[in-house]
Amino acid sequence: MTEDMAHENIRQRLAEKMAGEITLSEKPGEALKKWRLNFDIAQTDLSGYLGVSPSVISDYESGRRKSPGTLIVSKIVDALLEIDTSKGGQKIHSYEGMLYTDPGAKAVYATYEYTYPIQLAKLATLIEADVVNKGVEKPLYGFTVVDSKKAILELSSHEFQKLYGWSTERALVFTKVSTGKSPMVAIRVTNLKPGAVVIHGIRGNQVDPMAKKMAEIDRIPLLATTMDIDELVDVLKKYSQYHVIE
Known part of the structure; x- marks a missing residue:
């Protein structure tokens, strides 16, 4: 298979994934925005x-306009992929491993995808976190809890990128952290950046100043929490189930 054929195959599979998720979502506008x-x-x-x-x-994403039909969804998906291709196809390529393999399972403690996003302030409140760096706030469409030692020592840069699941607009929670420096170094050398980073096991005043500096450079929100990890995962999953009623 030539490189062009391989790219087209990845693009086609990704288009099917995107269109299917948007069309079948209870909130297609939110899925489109994601x-x-x-x-x-x-x-x-x-x-x-x-x-x-x-x-x-804007009207489609906010729900002010009637949900787009399959034809319009297809056109929007094709447009997103074509625009990325015109820029070199970096985003399309980053999804290749996710389409064919399970994402870095040996380092993942828990992962979850949200249909409706959670805001950074709400995330910090739920997990009782200190905000080390506010960064650029984005809606978060999921979270991944990562064993930081396994992720940093055992995963290649390509495998590390697969920790993001289907959306980089998510919180990466790193466990077993002593200073927070190593996770931020790992993020700095990869092309994809998470919507937020949560350092688990230390408080905000214990985060290495260099970790904070790297978060500032990449404009990534950086939080720190000592909440029990099982409780943290449970709280964030329950938010997905009940926050629509709030």
């Missing part, structure tokens, strides 16, 4: 490619 953010594409760029007003994309 994928647009995953590809770091502005509403104006997407609307410009499609030849529609930016308000059309």
Whole structure:
């Protein structure tokens, strides 16, 4: 298989995954927004490619406009993939391992995908975390709890990127941390960046200043918590189940 054929095969499988998730979601607008953010594409760029007003994309994502049908979803997905391809296809390529293998299971303690996003302030409150660096706040569409020692010592950079699951707009929670420096170094050398990093096992005033500096450079929100890890996972999963009622 040639490189072009392999790229096209990955792109086609990813398109099917994206379109299926958006179409079948209870909140297709939220799912659409999640994928647009995953590809770091502005509403104006997407609307410009499609030849529609930016308000059309905004209305779909917010639910103000009737949920898009399968044809419109297909056009939006194709636009996202085509825009990424025109930029070198970095995002498409980053999903290759997720399409064909299980993501870094040996280092993952727990992983969860949200249909509706959680905001950073709510995350910090739920897990009783100190905010070390506020960074650029983004809606978080899931979380992954990672054994930091296994992730850093045993995973290749390609395997490390698979920890993000289907959305980089998620919180990566690193357990067994003494200073927080090593996880931030690992994130610095990868192409993908998480929506937030949670250092587990120490308080905010114990985080290494260099870890905070790296978070500032990459503009990543950095939190620290000592909440029991099983309780943390349980609290975050329950939020997904009940927060719509709040």
